[in-house]
Amino acid sequence: MGLEQIWIQDFIKALKSNGVIGELKNLTVPTLIIKDKILIRLISIFNLPNFKDLELEKESFLNKNFLVINLWQDVWINKPEQVLYRIKYFVDLNKRIHTRKCTVMEVGKTEAKLFLDKYHLQGYVKSKHAYGLFFENQLLLIACFNNLIMKSKGENYLSAELIRFCTLPEVNIPGGLSKVINFYKERTPFNDLMTYADRDWSNGHSFQKLGFNLVDKTDPVQFYINKDSFERLTENQYHLKINKSLGCAEDYIQIQNTGNLKYILNGIKY
Structure with a gap:
């Protein structure tokens, strides 16, 4: 080796x-x-x-x-x-906690950022709504959502997106994400909820168990990795850096991931 x-x-x-x-x-x-x-x-x-x-x-x-x-x-x-x-x-080496013992509450931006930056591989991303699952006042799970009106599908058609989902390490909460989604749906009724599963890490089965339907498989995405720092850049970030002479093309290696699986969960009918 x-x-x-x-x-x-x-x-x-x-x-x-x-x-x-x-x-x-x-x-x-x-x-x-x-x-x-x-x-x-x-x-x-x-x-x-x-x-x-x-x-x-x-x-x-x-x-x-x-x-x-x-x-x-x-x-x-x-x-x-x-x-x-x-x-x-x-x-499945984690401690299991029953969902019925947990409470869903809204999570503020600061707490959401700290949790996701610490435990999620892709870190924090800005979202419109963040809800958490709490057990004995401790945040165990967080899910972040965005939503928008899709007038092309109808005057009041609301399409939502689950953009982050993360659980506290060493904890497994069967049914936890489903409980948070239902809590979100009660407060912001949607016609459909869309999310992506990273094919480098997921086969999408967990979403299928929740009733999501596979609707698409996206193309691989190109990234550039610095040979010394191992910093990963998107294609836009890479070209911006090179164009501003903040790095040399020879310092980077181009890779591609395996794309994403796109899932849709139907919500309610208006």
Whole structure:
């Protein structure tokens, strides 16, 4: 294993210290197999795979009911705690709390930002509504929503979007997100609720269990990663930086994710 893959050793060591043990195999990329149901593909930015081969391999394991995760080197280096939180959730090592014991309340911007920046892989994003699930006055789960009138679908047609969902580490609350969505729907009735599942981390099954319908699969998105800092930039951020001479093109590696799954949950009829 080359020096550029020391991060893989660090990742496996961190998992073991958190009670997660898997078998490392060399597939299209080094891959950790956990409990014969989770594949974590460890993708080094200095040794990029053929993306077509990566996608074909993914489809073959999805057909065998595996959860397939693409863990990029920059994501692990920049957000190791959040990565571990999410994997422990998938492995189901967390404490379960019954939803009926929890209360839904609105969450202010400051509290929402602190929670999401600390626990969500993509951090905080501005939203119109944020609601949380509380147990004994502790925030366990947060969901953030936006909404807009879609006059093209009708004068009073309201389309909403679930833009963030995050749970406190080491806690699993079956039915928690459904309870928060219903709370939001009672206060802001919608005709449909849309959300995206990141295909690098999700197969979308959790949304399907809540009644969401898969309506689209978006194209992969291009990103640029700095070779030294491992900073990840969108295409617009990258070109803006290069155009302003704040960086050199040679300092970046271009990658692409696997896109998103788009889901719609029907709401109410006006």
